[in-house]
Amino acid sequence: MTDAADFAAQLSALRKHYARQIEGTLDELATRVAGHEAGRVHREILVELHADLHKLAGSGGTFGFSELSRQARRLEVTAKAWLDGSIVPDLVQWEAWKADLLRLRRTLEVPDIKAEATAPMPRPEPEQEKPIRVVLIEDDEAAGAELSKGLGQFGYEAIHYTNFAEAEITILADPPDVLVADIILLTQVSVEGTDAATLLYNRLGYLLPTIFITSRADFSARLAAAKAGGSACLIKPVDIPVLARCITMLQQEREFEPYRVLIVDDDEGLAEHYRLTLMSAGMLAEKVCRPKEVLAALQKFHPDILLIDLYMPECTGAQLARAIRYEDMWLSTPIIYLSAEDDLDEQVKALDIGGGDDFLTKPIVDQKLVAVVRTRAARARKVDELMSKDSLTGLLKHSSIKERIEQEFERARRHGKIMSMAMVDMDHFKRVNDTWGHPMGDQVIKTLAHLLRQRLRRQDSIGRYGGEEFAVVLPECDAADAMKLLDDVRLRFGDIRFVHNGQSFTVTLSAGVADSEQCADAQSLLAAADAALYVAKNDGRNQVCRFEDVAGSASQ
């Protein structure tokens, strides 16, 4: 028996075993809820039921019963809300919930189709990055369809519903990353005695990232959106690039990297206490007890911020800070001194000579430590980002992307791999500025930046090379694949309609692509991509050209 067939056979046996066993579990659940009435059901029973439903939700799909997982998940969410005390079930709700629970057995009759087939063994390939899921609630059928199509062009997976009742099940069973909803449909439609926005918050237990859309541009619409916890409020007809940017910003807030803190204190117990305090506040912290180990720790750990004890046996904290600042790399990293010293003069002196940023006086209240470190680290990150990124697009600046081209070129050479790059330039951009004004031109630039970020892989780098020119670096990708990728971006970008004062227009782009096989160094790679872009422009624009084609046509 081959491994694949063996695996399929064993899996199939496990599924049968699970199905047999789960029938018993479901029967037992049914017996437990029978006879209980709303308001009379004991909390302990609800706790048990919740735990069992949670297990079913988490296991059913693994054994080929996805429907069981979905239904159990819905029941679990409701039970959780009851347990939290946010909603007390009335008789009707309780009976409906019970009936759904009894119906769980039926889901065993509809096993997943793919689970039945002996599927061939897949090679473990890197997980595909999941698209961002958006649920859209808009009662205008045509406008909703248009919006979800538009979001699709940006690579989002949008599902459109025309009312809250239909969307509710999807949202609760499998919460989307972002909700986009007409403000009226979410705040002025009454569901179970409350508005839909409050209901969602109660059931989910957290505020779903929400963007409201409205046809009224007045203050009361904005206020309603703010009251319902919306992250943004956009006026209809919705400008799709603007909506896409809002969604991405919400997403980025969530993909937050924890702050990194390096603690330098000769008192190991105290250092460990600070470390644990910061870790439990969600930061990554490391401690060093001897000043001479600091430089190595800095190199390895790359902290966002340093906490240094002022008095240590080998040197003072201020002297250590000064030694650290000798290296340009750590010039902007904030340094906070920790000390029992409450003499103001001493503190000022330490700030003067070492270039530290602040003082915390021991004993330090945990909350204060966390608050001070967090604020400083947040600001340091922001500054760092501003220094390396273009303010309009959030992409790498000219100098940073050039550096990246060199780094990736060298890396590809070292590992015997191929990499490619592309120069992307908008067609007739000056006309956009002249006809629609500079603010609109900026809008178009931001949209292309956004689309590139959406369509490229995580390991790719994108920079704003000049006014309307972008450079893209694609590691482990040859020119042929880069062509496909850029051509896809070209088509999508050309489809995007920009709206200004009720009039709409589209913009096209040209791109030139080259890969590292064709070039001796990063400089000539850049020149090759530039040459290819030049040909694309001369050849009528709105196309992607490859350096090979360019070289070929030149020699003909």
Next chain:
Amino acid sequence: MNLKRILYVEDEPDIQVVAKLALEMVGGYQVMICSGGQEALDKVGGFAPDLILLDVMMPGMDGPTTLQNLRAGSATAAIPVIFLTAKVQPAEVKQYQALGALNVIAKPFDPMTLAAQVQGIWERKS
């Protein structure tokens, strides 16, 4: 570094069996199963895994607490951890990542692709 040894912490026997099967036969990894957080802390030193998969909701010591304990031990602080949970809500994912987890895999997982999912997260971590 190649991913070879995985410690999987999960209280449910059904899931333990299928996960071990999927990770060993499809992924070719060496897998050790623990039924709870405390057992994991006891055995992690002996097994020296490259990666730990942690169920979030477990009786006794839950996933997040187990992670905090792992992070507090000097030998185990650096071992990457992936959470498995049926409740993948954005706020939680953020919270788990803030605790230092690499990522979160949603339950129910598909046994056919679990190994690929784990491998994908492993490769992206650098």
